[in-house]
Amino acid sequence: xxxxxxxxxxxxxxxxxxxxxHCVDALLEQTLEDIEIIIINDCSxxxxxxxCEERYGDNERVxxxxxxxxxxxxxxRNAGIERARGEYISFVDSDDAILKDAYRQMYDEAKRTDADxxxxxxxxxxxxxxxxxxxxxxxDDKLIKILLDGDAATETRMxxxxxxxxxxxxxxxxxxxxxxxxxxxxxxLLEYGIRFVDLSLAEDQNFAFHCLICADNYVQMPGxxxxxxxxxxxxxxxxxxxxxxxxxxxxxxxxxxxxxxxMADQPFFAGHPDYMEKxxxxxxxFLEHEYIEDCxxxxxxxxxxxxxxxxxxxRDHFGxxxxxxxxxxxxxxxxxxxxxxxxxxxxxxxxxxxIVEERGIHSVIQV
Numbered sequence: 001x002x003x004x005x006x007x008x009x010x011x012x013x014x015x016x017x018x019x020x021x022h023c024v025d026a027l028l029e030q031t032l033e034d035i036e037i038i039i040i041n042d043c044s045x046x047x048x049x050x051x052c053e054e055r056y057g058d059n060e061r062v063x064x065x066x067x068x069x070x071x072x073x074x075x076x077r078n079a080g081i082e083r084a085r086g087e088y089i090s091f092v093d094s095d096d097a098i099l100k101d102a103y104r105q106m107y108d109e110a111k112r113t114d115a116d117x118x119x120x121x122x123x124x125x126x127x128x129x130x131x132x133x134x135x136x137x138x139x140d141d142k143l144i145k146i147l148l149d150g151d152a153a154t155e156t157r158m159x160x161x162x163x164x165x166x167x168x169x170x171x172x173x174x175x176x177x178x179x180x181x182x183x184x185x186x187x188x189l190l191e192y193g194i195r196f197v198d199l200s201l202a203e204d205q206n207f208a209f210h211c212l213i214c215a216d217n218y219v220q221m222p223g224x225x226x227x228x229x230x231x232x233x234x235x236x237x238x239x240x241x242x243x244x245x246x247x248x249x250x251x252x253x254x255x256x257x258x259x260x261x262x263m264a265d266q267p268f269f270a271g272h273p274d275y276m277e278k279x280x281x282x283x284x285x286f287l288e289h290e291y292i293e294d295c296x297x298x299x300x301x302x303x304x305x306x307x308x309x310x311x312x313x314x315r316d317h318f319g320x321x322x323x324x325x326x327x328x329x330x331x332x333x334x335x336x337x338x339x340x341x342x343x344x345x346x347x348x349x350x351x352x353x354x355i356v357e358e359r360g361i362h363s364v365i366q367v
Contacts, residue, residue, distance in 0.1 A: 006034040007103050008086030008186065012076035014042040016094035017051055024056060026097045032104035038083055039094075040076035040255060041186040048094075068094050072202035074196030081189060088118075088183045092226075102225035109156055109221050110183050116215035118183040119175065121224045156221045163268045167275055171282055175218075177208040184211060197258040201251045201291075205283055206258045208227065213266055224281045240298025246309045248295060252287045256280045296333045304330060 009027055013020055020039070027037050039062065041049045049066065056062035065079060077091055088110055092098060110118040159175070160166055169175060188194075192214045196203045212218065259280050265268040269276045294306070304310055305326070314322040314329075 001074045004034055005036050005086040006032060006107050007036075007090055007183065008080070009035055009037045009090050009092055009103075010077055010080030010084065011037065011039045011072040011092050011094050012042055012080075013039050013052070013094050014044045014070070014073070014076075015046045015048065016044065017048045018066045019095040020048055023092065023094050023097055024052070024062065026100070027092070028059070028061065029100055030098075030103050032107055035103060036063060036084070036086060038063045038065065038080045040079050042076045043067055043070040060237060065099035072198070072200060072203070073134075074198060074207075078195045081186075081195065084186055086186060086325045089186050089189065090183055091179045093180060097227045099225045099227070103170065105223065106183050106225065108186070110219070113156065113158065113217060113221040114218045115183070115217050116185045117211050117218045117297055118187040118221055119219065119307050120181050120226070121223045132316065133361050154222055156219060159220060161216070163213060164272070167219075167279070169279045170209070170212060175212060175220075177205045177317055179204040179208055180209070182211075188215065197254075199251050199254055199258070200247055202255055202283070202287060204284070205255065206262055209259065209279070209283075212263050213263075213268075240295060240301065242303060242307045242310065245292070245295045245299060245304070246307070246313060248287060249313050252284050252292065253281055253313065255287070259283055284313060293333065293336055297336075298367060299337060301330050301334065302366075 011020075011023065016023075024037055024039070026168065027035070037056075039052055041052075041064065043066070044078060049064070052062075052064055056064065063083060067076060067079065073093075081089060088107060090103070090106075091240075106118055106120065109115070159169070166175075184194075186213075192210070194207065194210045194214065197206050199206075263279065288329050311322070311326065314326045318325045
């Protein structure tokens with residue numbers, strides 16, 4: 001293999017036997033040949049690892065790593081960052097795919113612009129067993145182009161270096177926090193110590209935000225190269241049980257703490273504490289709108305107040321004020337009116353069209 005590795009592609013793997021070979025095979029067919037593919041087995045209980053060992057064990061472009069225990073996708077990606085040798089790093093989920101010429105175009109543009117972060121668009125595919133598992137062979141009429149950035153780039157551009165302008169745009173949904181639509185300069189991640197935090201949901205929010213506020217050269221590039229499959233877990237976003245609500249609450253409180261820690265080292269926030277609160281509210285608002293409100297609405301207040309796990313989460317984060325905060329939390333959510341219509345099935349075109357209308361994002365296009 002050429003010693004000059006241009007892109008390291010990091011793939012966390014857990015229960016991925018139905019998808020992983022399609023994902024890796026598509027990466028091996030990239031027109032940019034100087035890439036390495038780092039698969040991190042997160043102690044998957046299925047046959048994913050054995051399948052990869054058999055298929056890619058002798059392929060010098062594929063690196064197989066295993067976590068000592070199941071630690072989640074964030075920790076797996078961190079292990080991949082430490083192992084990566086590429087000039088740039090990209091993250092791909094094991095059930096997704098990336099188009100054949102993607103990394104050549106992205107790398108060339110990243111080099112031309114000297115980008116610390118290169119930010120592109122992607123395509124979305126609803127979860128449908130009838131479509132099969134190989135996303136690389138799907139016809140265009142089965143994809144939805146989804147550009148979650150409110151201010152879409154029509155040509156490659158460097159975003160403002162002014163941190164306040166960046167934050168105002170980010171708070172207005174101009175730069176989406178997903179990690180799968182980006183290239184990250186490896187030395188940039190190492191220099192700033194940017195890693196994934198230990199969260200079971202939304203761990204990519206903190207990572208992408210950290211990159212946004214630290215990157216000297218943050219570049220937006222037009223194009224749709226990544227095919228994202230809506231995960232089954234995302235489709236069950238409205239499942240109504242106490243265990244899921246506890247997971248959401250733990251994530252929400254921890255995410256707020258993580259974002260505050262990330263901002264604490266940045267001089268801008270010392271002089272603008274209002275922006276620190278805006279950022280935390282923005283992140284929590286995402287979890288509230290997409291998950292927590294629906295989950296809370298499906299449970300009774302009596303159940304929530306009687307659940308020891310949920311009450312322990314409040315005590316862990318708010319100490320002696322836990323009971324009062326929990327009451328305020330329930331009061332606030334009881335006051336939220338139920339939507340006139342259900343938010344819809346994330347597995348349909350109609351759902352994403354509604355998201356566009358609600359958020360003023362002008363860029364979901366069926367192709």
